[in-house]
Amino acid sequence: MTIDTGNGVGIRVANLNDIPEGEGISVPKYVTGTDDDIALLRDEDGSVWALDDTCTHETASLADGWVEEGHVECPLHSSKFCLKTGEVQGLPATKNACPHRVEVRDGEIWLFPNQAP
Amino acid sequence: MTSTIEPTTAQEACPGNACGNPPQGRATSAARGALDRPSELQRTVDVSGLVDSEGGLLDRAIFTDRLLYSQELRRVFAPSWLFLAHTDQFHKPGDFFTTYMGEDPVIVTMDKNRRIKAYLNSCRHRGARVCRADFGQTRNFTCTYHGWSYDLEGRLVSVPNESGYPDSFRREDWGLVEVPHVESYHGLIFGTWNPEPVSLRESLGDMAWYLDAMLDHDPEGTVVVGGVHKWVLDGNWKLAAEQFATDWYHVNMSHASALMVLSPTGKGSKDEIVHRTGRQYVDPNGHGAGFPVHPKNRFDADTVHHWMDYDALRERLGDARVEGPVTTGHATVFPNFSYLPVNGSIRIWHPKGPDEMEVWAWTIVDKSMPGEVREAQRLYNLRTFGPTGIFEQDDGENWSECQAIAHGFITNGVALNYQMGMGSEREDGIHPGTTSELYSDAAGRSFYARWRTLMNTPAWHEETQ
Numbered sequence: 001m002t003i004d005t006g007n008g009v010g011i012r013v014a015n016l017n018d019i020p021e022g023e024g025i026s027v028p029k030y031v032t033g034t035d036d037d038i039a040l041l042r043d044e045d046g047s048v049w050a051l052d053d054t055c056t057h058e059t060a061s062l063a064d065g066w067v068e069e070g071h072v073e074c075p076l077h078s079s080k081f082c083l084k085t086g087e088v089q090g091l092p093a094t095k096n097a098c099p100h101r102v103e104v105r106d107g108e109i110w111l112f113p114n115q116a117p
Numbered sequence: 118m119t120s121t122i123e124p125t126t127a128q129e130a131c132p133g134n135a136c137g138n139p140p141q142g143r144a145t146s147a148a149r150g151a152l153d154r155p156s157e158l159q160r161t162v163d164v165s166g167l168v169d170s171e172g173g174l175l176d177r178a179i180f181t182d183r184l185l186y187s188q189e190l191r192r193v194f195a196p197s198w199l200f201l202a203h204t205d206q207f208h209k210p211g212d213f214f215t216t217y218m219g220e221d222p223v224i225v226t227m228d229k230n231r232r233i234k235a236y237l238n239s240c241r242h243r244g245a246r247v248c249r250a251d252f253g254q255t256r257n258f259t260c261t262y263h264g265w266s267y268d269l270e271g272r273l274v275s276v277p278n279e280s281g282y283p284d285s286f287r288r289e290d291w292g293l294v295e296v297p298h299v300e301s302y303h304g305l306i307f308g309t310w311n312p313e314p315v316s317l318r319e320s321l322g323d324m325a326w327y328l329d330a331m332l333d334h335d336p337e338g339t340v341v342v343g344g345v346h347k348w349v350l351d352g353n354w355k356l357a358a359e360q361f362a363t364d365w366y367h368v369n370m371s372h373a374s375a376l377m378v379l380s381p382t383g384k385g386s387k388d389e390i391v392h393r394t395g396r397q398y399v400d401p402n403g404h405g406a407g408f409p410v411h412p413k414n415r416f417d418a419d420t421v422h423h424w425m426d427y428d429a430l431r432e433r434l435g436d437a438r439v440e441g442p443v444t445t446g447h448a449t450v451f452p453n454f455s456y457l458p459v460n461g462s463i464r465i466w467h468p469k470g471p472d473e474m475e476v477w478a479w480t481i482v483d484k485s486m487p488g489e490v491r492e493a494q495r496l497y498n499l500r501t502f503g504p505t506g507i508f509e510q511d512d513g514e515n516w517s518e519c520q521a522i523a524h525g526f527i528t529n530g531v532a533l534n535y536q537m538g539m540g541s542e543r544e545d546g547i548h549p550g551t552t553s554e555l556y557s558d559a560a561g562r563s564f565y566a567r568w569r570t571l572m573n574t575p576a577w578h579e580e581t582q
Contacts, residue, residue, distance in 0.1 A: 058264075058275050064256050075256040076266040076275045092264065092277070 010103065010110040014040060017107065021046055024072065026053045026063035032113045038100055039063035040109060041072050041083055048109055049083035049117070050100040057093035084117060144195065144310065144578040145294045147241070161188055164573055170566040173536035173558060177529045179568075180353040180520065186471040188572060193452055194219030196576045198300075198307040198317050200454035200465050201225045201235055203479060205304065205340040206252065211269055214252045216477070217467050218308060223296060224248045224258060225306065228269040235296035235308045236271045247293070251345070258293070267293050303332035304339050304481070305454075305463070312577055323550035324404040324450060330434060330442040331458040337484040339461075342495045346478045348504040352516030354453055354466040354474040355568070360512065361447045361455035362405025363397065363561035366537065371515055375507040379417075395555030396441060396548050397538070400451070403567025405560025408446030416444055417459050417501075420493030424486065437547045449560075451567055460498040472520055478502070535561050 013027050024041040032038045037053035039062040051072065053061050060076040067073075071080045071089055079093030086097035101112040143149060162184060167176040179185055199218045202225045206214050213226035215238055222238035224247070238246045240260040247258040247267060257274065259266040266275040271293035276282070296308040300317040302325070307317050318325065332339055350357070360367070369376065369391050377385045385391075395409035408414075416422045431439045442448070442458060449455045453466040464478040480498045482491045502509045522528050538557025545552050553559035 058277055060266075060275060076259055077264045077277070078259070 010112045012108050013111045014109045015107055016042075016048070016104055016109060018109075019048065022067050024063035024065065024067055026061055027111065032111065034100075034113045036098075037061075037063075038111065038113065039065075039072070040102065040111070041065075041067045043070060043083060044068050047083075048102050048104055050102045050111055051081060051083070051086050052098040052100075055079055055093060056088065056095035056097055062097065145237075147294050148290060159187075159191065159579075160184060162572075164188075164569050168565045168569040170535075170562040170569070173534065173539055173562055175533040175535055175565060177523050177531070177533060179565075180355065181471055181523050181529060183471055185572070186468070189468070189568075190219045191578070192574065192576050193568060193571045194468070195578065196309065196311040196314070196571065197452050198309045198314065198320050198450075199452070200450070200463075201299070201306045201308050203304055203339070203341050203463070203481060204233070204301055204306060205481075207233060209254065211254050211256055212252075213248060213250075213255060213258075215246075215248055215250065216465075218296070218310065219468060221310075222246055223308070224293075225299075225308075226255075226269055233299055233301070233306060234269075234271065235299050236267075236293035237296070239294070240265050241273065241291045241293070265291075271295050303329065305332070307454075320402060321404070321450070322400060322402055324398070324400050324402070324406070324448075326438070326549045327398055327406045327442045327448060328450070328456075330438045330446075331456060331461075333434070334430060334483050335433065335485050339481040340484045342461075342480050342482050342491050346476075346504050348476050349469070350474050350476060350513045350516060351472060352474055352513075352520040353471055354468040355564075356516040356519060357466045357474060357476070357512070358449050358451075358453050358455060359561050359564050360516075361457075362403075362449035362451075362564050363407065363558055365393075365395070365397070365407045365409075365447065365555050366558075367512075367515070371511045372508050375501070375511065378507065393555060395446075396545065396552040397555055397557045397560050398442075398448075398548060399542055399551045399553055399559045399563045401551075401563065401567070403451030403564045404449060405564055406442055406446060406448035407555055407557075407560065408442040408444075409555060410441045412440050414440055414444045416494075418493045418497035420490055421486075421497070424490045441548065449564070451564060457502060460501055461494050462498050462502045476504075478504075535565070 019025050019040060019042040021042050021044050024039050027038045027040060029037050038050050039053040041049045051062055053063050055062055055074045057077055057079045060074050062072050062074060064075045065072045070083055072083060073080050077092050080090035081097045082089055086099035088096050099117050101115040101117045103110045167179050201216055202214045207227040210227050210229045213224055215224050223235050224238045225235045228234050238248055240247050242265045243262055245260050245262045247260045257266045257268055264277045268274045273288040273291045297312050298314055299308045302317055380386050393409040397407040398405060416425055427439060430443060445459045447457055456463040461481045462478055463481055464476055467475040469475055480495050482494050500506055535558040538553045538559045541553045541557060542551050542559050
């Protein structure tokens with residue numbers, strides 16, 4: 001299902017219950033229409049964020065990473081990225097991850113690929 | 118959900134030429150290219166003259182010699198089933214526990230298919246451990262040195278700057294070295310590097326009957342309470358393993374103060390407690406177990422004693438086990454796993470050179486025990502056989518005492534006596550296998566006979582003519 005909020009097209013990609021706090025899921029690029037898969041990441045406070053799924057350091061899925069205190073840590077080499085901005089917060093990665101806008105409506109997660117959060 | 122123990126998993130986890138049984142002369146299937154280790158690095162000693170199990174004599178060099186120690190790692194530890202962990206330590210994929218097999222560090226983990234696997238904890242690149250935590254939950258094992266990263270199936274999944282390697286480099290050739298066989302028996306997980314071992318169950322033989330007295334009180338089995346206590350002792354690992362196999366003899370002497378503290382009068386145990394009779398199981402594979410035999414054998418912790426349904430135990434395990442090995446006994450599964458049914462202590466004596474061992478001790482309880490009963494058993498264990506337990510302290514002191522002087526030239530050549538109970542070994546018609554008296558060195562003689570056999574038998578990784 002898609003909606004147009006007047007601010008780009010959103011896609012309903014998951015239910016909030018699909019993602020335990022502190023974890024993530026990967027949405028394939030054939031769904032999002034983006035260059036990379038997109039990681040939906042749920043912080044421990046319950047909020048949901050979206051970043052390009054592939055770590056900017058080596059090939060690894062950020063959706064498999066550890067989500068806590070506003071950042072996601074790559075499961076392979078522990079690079080850290082800000083959930084909100086995608087800004088890299090720790091080596092070995094040096095490039096920022098691309099963030100995407102997410103809205104939670106009535107327990108549904110809507111993703112707006114390539115829109116700034 | 119329960120875990121699955123796959124009897125043989127190395128081949129399926131690792132397709133391609135690099136897998137399968139290792140070629141002769143190699144300890145694992147890991148490729149060695151043009152490497153060819155000179156045999157001078159592994160000198161082998163004939164130990165026939167160091168163990169006289171028929172005459173009940175031991176040469177102390179087996180406790181002190183560095184050459185014999187390295188031979189032990191190759192011929193006793195590498196081919197044997199070694200205790201790794203308890204199944205209750207693994208509930209979700211990625212749960213892991215790090216331990217040792219001999220001196221080899223291993224990771225035990227549940228993979229994504231919920232199978233228990235064990236891998237050598239050493240990066241294939243420069244050799245650092247890829248998991249430095251004692252236990253936990255993870256998704257990958259990443260080396261902290263250069264970042265080679267392995268998944269729960271041991272596959273190498275990420276190599277930073279992989280483009281810098283030659284075209285011949287294939288990640289699938291550089292996975293973690295897998296322990297080829299991992300099996301469990303009633304919650305106890307064992308592994309072996311031997312590519313073609315007898316099954317764990319077969320290697321236990323009649324020892325399983327005695328193990329079940331601790332592990333099989335009811336269909337729910339056992340769980341671990343608390344963490345794993347670890348402490349270092351001066352002393353050769355065999356001193357501890359042997360004692361738990363064969364030695365009730367030391368109890369009234371070494372533990373006199375503890376027994377006095379625990380006696381109702383404070384003056385010591387009654388005559389019938391001090392002069393107990395019982396049996397000692399003597400296993401041809403080197404296992405051993407000793408236990409007093411009495412119709413009213415009981416668990417020492419009152420809360421446990423009152424909760425335990427001894428009639429139900431008699432129905433499930435039979436009178437002989439309830440009147441024998443169910444409660445106050447000691448046992449060793451060769452080579453270095455020991456346990457005490459009365460308090461749920463299971464422990465492994467990790468070798469750390471000829472003169473030192475690390476004790477790693479778990480407390481297990483019946484899963485069916487309510488919280489307060491588990492807690493009573495945990496505390497009883499801690500107070501008696503925890504790292505500062507009133508009995509444990511006595512044992513550690515003895516072993517370090519024996520070891521401390523054993524390097525003296527004259528001392529080292531003076532034989533030790535293991536002659537108690539010689540000729541007493543028999544089948545008694547009540548307890549499976551061969552048994553001796555409670556006070557006996559019979560299981561010790563068998564322990565060292567097994568050690569001698571393995572030490573004099575080339576293992577799979579040695580070239581044979």
